Amino acid sequence: MKMRTKMKTARIHEYGDASVIRYDDVPRPRPASGEVLVRVAATSFNPTEAALRGGLLQAFLPLDLPHTLGWDVAGTVAEVGADARGFAVGDRVIGRLDGAGAAAEYVRAPVATLVTAPASIPLTDAAALPVAGLTAWQAVFEHGKVAAGQRVLVNGAGGGVGGFVTQLATYAGAEVIATAGPRSAEAVRRQGADHVIDYTAAPVGAALGGPVDTLLNLVPLSPSDAAALAPLVRPGGRIVSIATPIEPPADAGVTAMHMVARNDVAQLAALVELVDAGVVGVDISASHPLTDLGAIHRLSEVGGIRGKVIIVP
Structure with a gap:
């Protein structure tokens, strides 16, 4: 099946309140060397992303605008770039994307940032795990x-x-x-x-x-x-x-x-093992479409969110 050349994204073109989040159609990316293209099943909302959107983290995390939101990704490998070893098309994966970009239908991801998704829970729920x-x-x-x-x-x-x-x-x-x-x-x-x-x-x-x-x-x-x-x-x-x-x-x-958490795929893989062993559960309090992301940001800023909220493109 031929993939579409355009995809939906949730991006910011400037810093500001939740109203700066825009839902844009952009070209679907291609994976570079060492990367795979992931068809996103879900990302999840993290409160720090509201601070990022508002410009409060510019001093140590400057952005190239426009910027696609979404640090957590859970999805399926759709394309494998050159020298990208360890995953094949169809593999279910999760990861933390420090360059963000998962609030979209597809995202490029270095294979070094991904691990195999838990088998025991829905792939969308697994988006709550990385960050x-x-x-x-x-x-x-x-x-x-x-x-x-x-x-x-x-x-x-x-x-x-x-x-x-x-x-x-x-x-x-x-x-x-x-x-x-x-x-x-x-x-x-x-x-x-x-x-x-x-x-x-x-x-x-x-x-x-x-x-x-x-x-x-x-x-x-x-x-x-x-x-x-x-x-x-x-x-x-x-x-x-x-x-x-x-x-x-x-x-x-x-x-x-x-503390500020760092990306660590070995620890993420260990978390996946605990999920599949039934030791750690993933509590999803709500699931929303991509076009609700602005509303989720506003709700977070007034303390209206419990647990993990996932965003499905």
């Missing part, structure tokens, strides 16, 4: 060094990263205390949290019942909220934040860091 899953893996295992027998506080467990963090910390054997609002609490329990604290009802510290070994913070915080969380970690413990940095007192004996 959020890698962030969670690195927060839990690399930086948090979560291990069996520890008490771990997951602050912001109801978000897309939070679901994976909760499951991976549980898999590591930790006692997981998770904060979540009323609409996310049940999902967080299903993901393995031993205790769920409703942060809308009382201060986290009052409901915690003693210090924790590790605090994994996944949400933006006010200075006062960040300061209130720092003392909840015991001396010798760790604080890892993917959002607002949390600085413990200098004499607290606590290791604190602010």
